[in-house]
Amino acid sequence: MEANTRGTGRLPAAFLTPGHSSFVDFLAEHSPELIPGRRKLPEGLTIEAPHGTTIVAAVFDGGVVIAGDRRATMGNVIAQRDIEKVFPADEYSAVGIAGTAGLAVEMVRLFQLELEHYEKIEGTVLSLEGKANRLTTMIRGNLGMAMQGLAVVPMFAGYDLDLGRGRIFTYDVTGGRSEERGFAATGSGSVFARGSLKKLYRTGLTGDQAATLVIQALYDAADDDSATGGPDLARKIFPIVGLITEDGFRRLSEEEVSAIAVTITDERRNHPDGPQAPLL
Amino acid sequence: MSTPFYVSPQQAMADRAEYARKGIARGRSVVVLTYADGILFVAENTSRALHKVSEIYDKIAFAAVGRYNEFENLRIGGVRYADLRGYSYDRADVTARGLANVYAQTLGTIFSSVGEKPYEVELIVAEVGKATEDDQIYRLTPDGSVVDEKNTVVVGGNADSIGTYLGQRHTPGLSLGEALKVAVESLARDPNGGSPRTLTPEQLEVAVLDRARPQQRKFKRILGGQLSRLLAAGSGDGGGDSEDTELDLPELDEDE
Numbered sequence: 354m355e356a357n358t359r360g361t362g363r364l365p366a367a368f369l370t371p372g373h374s375s376f377v378d379f380l381a382e383h384s385p386e387l388i389p390g391r392r393k394l395p396e397g398l399t400i401e402a403p404h405g406t407t408i409v410a411a412v413f414d415g416g417v418v419i420a421g422d423r424r425a426t427m428g429n430v431i432a433q434r435d436i437e438k439v440f441p442a443d444e445y446s447a448v449g450i451a452g453t454a455g456l457a458v459e460m461v462r463l464f465q466l467e468l469e470h471y472e473k474i475e476g477t478v479l480s481l482e483g484k485a486n487r488l489t490t491m492i493r494g495n496l497g498m499a500m501q502g503l504a505v506v507p508m509f510a511g512y513d514l515d516l517g518r519g520r521i522f523t524y525d526v527t528g529g530r531s532e533e534r535g536f537a538a539t540g541s542g543s544v545f546a547r548g549s550l551k552k553l554y555r556t557g558l559t560g561d562q563a564a565t566l567v568i569q570a571l572y573d574a575a576d577d578d579s580a581t582g583g584p585d586l587a588r589k590i591f592p593i594v595g596l597i598t599e600d601g602f603r604r605l606s607e608e609e610v611s612a613i614a615v616t617i618t619d620e621r622r623n624h625p626d627g628p629q630a631p632l633l
Numbered sequence: 634m635s636t637p638f639y640v641s642p643q644q645a646m647a648d649r650a651e652y653a654r655k656g657i658a659r660g661r662s663v664v665v666l667t668y669a670d671g672i673l674f675v676a677e678n679t680s681r682a683l684h685k686v687s688e689i690y691d692k693i694a695f696a697a698v699g700r701y702n703e704f705e706n707l708r709i710g711g712v713r714y715a716d717l718r719g720y721s722y723d724r725a726d727v728t729a730r731g732l733a734n735v736y737a738q739t740l741g742t743i744f745s746s747v748g749e750k751p752y753e754v755e756l757i758v759a760e761v762g763k764a765t766e767d768d769q770i771y772r773l774t775p776d777g778s779v780v781d782e783k784n785t786v787v788v789g790g791n792a793d794s795i796g797t798y799l800g801q802r803h804t805p806g807l808s809l810g811e812a813l814k815v816a817v818e819s820l821a822r823d824p825n826g827g828s829p830r831t832l833t834p835e836q837l838e839v840a841v842l843d844r845a846r847p848q849q850r851k852f853k854r855i856l857g858g859q860l861s862r863l864l865a866a867g868s869g870d871g872g873g874d875s876e877d878t879e880l881d882l883p884e885l886d887e888d889e
Contacts, residue, residue: 362734362735362738362742363738363742363743364735364739366716367713368709368713368714369707369709370708370741371706371709376713376720379717380717380720384716384717384721395640444848463720465715466719466720470712470713470848473687473689474687474709474712476682476687579691593770
């Protein structure tokens with residue numbers, strides 16, 4: 354729906370109506386068909402679509418790290434080997450997505466725009482809590498499609514400028530939001546990733562250590578979950594790792610991630626199950 | 634005496650233009666000029682919250698003078714237009730030219746509609762390009778005319794005298810510090826030939842569209858300490874180079 358295709362080319366009244374700071378609300382009023390969750394599917398139909406799998410995150414001293422593997426699956430087929438599932442949401446937060454890839458990517462675009470739109474209209478940024486709540490609303494709007502198998506389960510991580518630390522939020526398909534302590538994992542490989550994180554995580558990590566930690570967890574998820582892809586050394590496809598600190602979001606370069614991934618893979622030649630935590 | 638007086642269309646339009654012009658001339662000016670790394674916006678504005686210069690989209694900014702509620706309305710409309718267009722198509726499909734056209738249509742329709750009073754606003758829509766030659770600056774008047782400006786433009790009170798002075802002093806490829814100095818000097822001039830005023834950082838609203846910014850969004854406000862340093866450097870001798878690195882600070886530390 355384009356502004357200047359209507360009437361005289363003048364901005365439609367909806368554009369000049371004061372009141373909304375939310376792009377999603379504006380879209381719902383002006384072009385509801387553009388909202389991802391609004392599309393109606395025929396009753397009782399299930400669609401097979403590519404799914405993204407494992408996302409992990411961990412808090413460290415001075416920030417938070419969020420990482421995702423690169424595999425998308427459709428049933429037992431690998432649909433894509435280099436899908437991206439971790440995106441910056443704005444300067445100080447990022448969102449990682451598991452679930453139906455097509456819808457999730459669209460939801461991320463809308464979420465990014467929602468935060469940017471609010472910032473431009475209001476001249477100030479939302480609190481981290483406010484951003485997490487906006488994401489809740491958007492997932493809830495997708496519930497109808499989730500019931501038909503097209504679920505989107507994001508993870509939200511960001512640096513809270515007011516509290517001065519990194520925070521992680523996870524969601525379920527109904528929009529249920531919970532803040533996680535220390536570390537979190539979501540998606541099909543999350544059971545294995547969480548076990549790995551639980552054994553390796555400790556407080557006082559540095560950013561580099563946290564990046565190594567999440568890649569270890571993704572390796573363990575890929576080890577036991579067929580839908581999660583491990584580091585692909587032959588094709589040089591490595592996990593996407595985002596680091597959020599007081600300085601903002603930074604995606605680790607391919608060289609940085611490949612260096613960590615190669616070290617981990619080398620270590621696993623001798624210790625296939627990875628580093629060992631003490632018994633007591 | 635129920636017969637209305639006949640007013641010719643020419644007279645009616647002239648009256649409306651005059652009404653809008655008077656409203657705009659009451660306010661302080663906004664100065665927009667190109668510099669080596671982008672486009673600089675300087676406004677005389679003591680408010681920290683009510684902006685005359687704002688971000689619209691990745692490479693597009695908006696500056697306005699006149700009635701606040703009217704240009705704020707247009708600004709929000711522009712942000713919605715840009716965000717909707719970028720969401721429907723792609724971020725690259727949002728252009729200053731497109732936005733200027735929509736504003737022109739909106740202002741033009743309001744100006745010639747009998748039931749509405751004309752907007753007392755003058756707008757600038759600017760887009761920073763990959764190189765200085767690609768920078769675009771459009772000025773929009775209350776009747777919906779669009780003027781494609783080069784290098785410098787001034788809107789608001791005393792725009793003519795400020796614009797003439799600024800145009801003479803501006804050269805392509807100024808550093809940020811030098812461009813700011815020229816802009817502030819032209820704003821501070823007394824149109825009646827008296828001695829120029831002194832404008833402090835608290836009286837100025839300064840923002841840039843900086844093509845060298847690594848982020849996708851090129852708009853950045855220059856605030857507080859950074860503005861004071863730039864002004865001090867500019868009044869000393871030319872622009873240093875330390876200011877430019879300051880611009881790479883994350884966007885959101887705007888409140889101080």
